[in-house]
Amino acid sequence: MASVPLTTVLREWGRIGALGFGGPPAHVALLRDLTVERRQWIDQREFEDAFAACNLLPGPASTQMSIYCAQRVAGRTGALVGGLAFILPGLIVCLVIAAVALQGTPPAAVDAFGMGAAAAVVAVVAQAGLKLIDPRRGLPYVIAGVLGAALTGPYVVAILLAAGLCELGRHKLLSVAWPALIWLAAKVGALSYGGGYVIIPLMYGDAVEAHGWLTEQAFANAVAYGQITPGPVTHTVALVGYGAGGLAPALVATAVAFAPSFAFIMLGARHFGRLRTSPNARAFLDGAGPAAAGAILGAAVPLLTAIDVTWQWFVLAAAAVALLLRVPPLAVLVGGALAGVATTLF
Incomplete structure (x- = not known):
């Protein structure tokens, strides 16, 4: 060492x-x-x-x-x-953005910046979901993966079962904002398989529909900000926390979301060799992968509904074309944001 x-x-x-x-x-x-x-x-x-x-x-x-x-x-x-x-570093940038963009009446250019990036992120998210789909495997392979995980991975099953039971009782148990926010952050950090985009559907229901911490447009902007800032995409949870109540909830949500990663590595790194060669873990991911693709593609729907200004549709169309031409997603997002700012100049 x-x-x-x-x-x-x-x-x-x-x-x-x-x-x-x-x-x-x-x-x-x-x-x-x-x-x-x-x-x-x-x-x-x-x-x-x-x-x-x-x-x-x-x-x-x-x-x-x-x-x-x-x-x-x-x-x-x-x-x-x-x-x-x-x-x-990325968290600090996200908090600064939240302080400006999530205030009651943000500057027109800041609002347009977020709206432009939010329009482009629909295409980026959809592309990410499509990349996870492997049509060569087919439905039987997916079902076999899910069954394999259920029969040979009791630890994984226990996690998913506990998550499901908690979700059923969420409306009764989490009657105030702090427990609800902590539960959202815990889902993001400990139950999200399939990459950073999977956190979008995990957060949307609580942040927009159940508690109204963010509007649809503000949530779409937050997802876009999480993509264009440095560091992990999970920083989006800080923006949701800020919308829920300011700086303290943003910091708590971030800490809860990242704590599992520290625990997994600091306590379990010595077992990595066994995990990587485990047929149980492989079987679970074989089933979880297609499910993650579906979740990511589904996440594009609420992001799409947040588009309510005509120029955003043109940004979305241009973003889709750019991605087909293999322009990097980050460049597409920044381009969409700058296009939004440009609309305030005319």
Whole structure:
């Protein structure tokens, strides 16, 4: 194990958190460049195996990978320092955006910026869902994966069953805002399989329909802001928390959402080899993958209903064409946001 000073971990992981635009692929590429290629702290094979194991866990895989790499080079204290350094830059940006964009009457340019990005994010989310669909596997394979997980993965079944029972009793048990917000953040951090976009349907029902913390348009804007800021997409939960009651709920929601990732890595990293080769985990993901694709595609529907201005439809159409031409999603989102700002100049 490499012995890296905590100051180095703070600096390097903070740099990745501040410059990590573009979502998980960009984060993992930056971590690989740092730990494998430039510093040679971690072997290439170990890095790939660890990333594969992180993809078998619920929650943000790139965040978990950043915590794993920091723990690998500087121990558990390093995991805390590196994980926080990776998370905090994007969180600060999101909180600043929330303070401006979620106030009662935000500036026209800020509002248009969010509306333009929100229109473009519909196409980005739909593309993400479609990429997860593998038509070669077919329905029998999906059913077999779900049954395999149910029969041989009691731990996973217990988690999903508990989540289902809690959801049935949610309206009775969570009668005030704080428990409801904590439950939403816990779902985001501990029960989301299939990538960052899966958190959209997990949050929408509570944030918009059940509690009205955000309007449909504000929620769509929050999803877009979570995409165009650096760091993990899970930062969107901070924007929802801010809409629920300001800075304190935003910080609590963020802490609850990211806590499982720290726990999974700091307590379970030594079991990664067993997890990666487990047929139980593989069977669960074989079934959960198509379900995640459906959830992501379904999340595009409420985002679509938030479009109520004519120019947003043109932004959406242009975003779809740009994605078909292989323009990076981040560039598409920024382009949509700038198009929105441009509408305020005429």
